[in-house]
Amino acid sequence: MYLSTLKLWNFRKFGSNADFLLEKPHLSLSFNPGLNVLIGENDSGKSAIIDAIRIVLKTHSYEWARIDEDDFHAGQHRLRIELILSGIGLDEGKNFTEFLSWETVDGKLNPLLCLNLDVLRNPANGKILPYEVRAGADSRGKALSPEAREYLKVTYLKPLRDAKEELVARKNSRLSQILLGHEAFKNKNADHVLLKLLEAFNGSIEGYFVGKDYAGAEIDDQLGKGLKDQIDTYIGALYQDGCKTSLAVTERTQLRSLLEKLELSIQGETRPGLGTLNRLFMASELLHLNKENWAGLRLGLVEELEAHLHPQAQMQAIETFQQQKDVQLILTTHSPNIGSKLRLENLIICGNGNAFPMGESHTELSGNDYAFLERFLDVTKANLFFSRGVILVEGWSEELLMYELAKLAGYNLTAAGVAVVNVNSLAFIRYTNIFKRKSEPYFTRPIAVVTDSDIQPSEEDGSSLGDKAKLTEAIANKAEKYDGQCVKSFIAPQWTLEYCLWKSVTFGDKFVEIAKDVHSKTDWTDFEATLSDKLQRRVLAKTEIAARLAQVIANNGIDAARLHSDSKTKDYAVLGKDSHIAYLIQAIQYACGLSSVA
DSSP: OEEEEEEEESBTTBOOSSOOOTTSOSEEEEOOSSEEEEEOSTTSSHHHHHHHHHHHHOBTTOOOOOOOGGGBOTTOSEEEEEEEEEOOOHHHHTTSGGGOEEEEETTEEEEEEEEEEEEEBOTTTOOBOOOOOEESSSSSOEEOOHHHHHTTOBEEEOTTOOHHHHHSSOTTOHHHHHHHTSTTTTTOOTTOHHHHHHHHHHHHHHHHTTTBOTTSOBOSOOHHHHHHHHHHHHHHHHTOTTOOOOOOOSOTTOHHHHHTTOOOOOTTOSSOOHHHHHHHHHHHHHHHHTOSSOOSOOEEEESOTTTTOOHHHHHHHHHHHHTOOSOEEEEEEOOHHHHHHSOGGGEEEEETTEEEEOSTTTBSOOHHHHHHHHHHOOHHHHGGGTOSEEEEESSHHHHHHHHHHHHHTTOOTTTTTEEEEEOSSSOHHHHHGGGOBSSSSOOOSOEEEEEOOOOOGGGOOOSSTTOOHHHHHHHHHHHHHHOBTTEEEEEOSSSOHHHHHHHOTTTHHHHHHHHHHHTTTSOOSSHHHHHHHHHHHTOSOHHHHHHHHHHHHHTTOSOHHHHOSSTTSOOTHHHHHOTTTHHHHHHHHHHTTSSOOO
């Protein structure tokens, strides 16, 4: 049994000012039966999704979770949360017989458990009216019984968790709750072997305070007997003559009380840090999720998995979670380290008031694309999942120049939340299809593809000299290949980035100067011919030239007269009028959200 679908109406950021329509939820999100990782920038709705689930299902650790006024979308007076549980086995279904509904898949009837929480508040005073979780095939359902609800509770690790507090010995500790639910202790009490061991231990303790060992023989150390004799003297005077005291471990007959005295630690480590404690805490919760003979939901919710974990530990944690069987996990993260280690189909990208599962049934990626991206999505490239806009570039030259060029044009990519991602190849289609959906809703995040036209100047013309027909056709073919939904290509108007920089009225002179310096032993008498030769033979030091040019831009080394019609006026629009680099400026503007999504 697993959570297959979540639907939200007017819950926090997932809502609208339109009329409430049951057939039009503001979020409809599908989950995998195994691992699901919610990623996205701050305030993208990740915590809202987690909270909606735990408000309906409640948690094993009894955290207080209820609807309050902040849960209603702005100005709305009705919210609704629906959960659909699928994959229900016979042992699980018997706990919900009267609440089940059915669906037909491939001619076979499969049981579903549809839960809903529909909450109203008084428009006059904002008071929230009484509500309850209901279940059933229709939109209203009937009240879910307390017995059934016990089988739906989830494990929840909050974002600012205090792992030390959860693992310490105390009354009703989380560790004791987990242990009591395990087969080793469940439904056992006075006859448990630990209580028998405790009874034997207490016999030894009591013996010490009367000066004897467990066999009744007198021991050498009589200090304990002397201490007890003194207490007995005082209690006889204060309470009743001849009254005797007893010193032993308390709660001899309560297994729960004994387990509440236990702490979990790593052997040989003293005073472990928060990172170690956090991993101990997660290990104990995995024990709880994998307990035997449990016919209820096995769902773990973990916010900010990376809390207190260094990058390598984050990768260990996500690998461990990806290996879990028969357990569903829904996590949130802000960590590109975790994003780079995930299987793409386990990812859910949150943003723009929606959430996008990345499984093969949702994206335009093929099975081979998933395999490729899992190998090549490193920490740097995984940053594209967390950004508000993306510029995909094919090499180091573009990546090195883009940030400085943006600053020169008056844009701050960091402030705009734009990631420049170097795919280090021409495999753009695999990266762009991450953001292309098979059906609505579509991504609105602007994805700019910056690439070369790859047509040499001598091959630009078609049937007529100067018609540029082949160049125009090549640019159109690339645009057709990449463009669609939120993806838009920006293609060099001639051959390559380097050729365009040389032709640029803004950067041409500086490019010539740097190229000659980098290739100081080359004869540059005919610059265009030499540049073309090096580009064809792939021996031009592109990265070195780009790095130096970026440094020149950063150091304000570009002649102001080339940037501005009036050197005293910062007319950055002039950069966009430089026909050979305009495509770069347009890509920056698009990724920053300054031109509409395709």
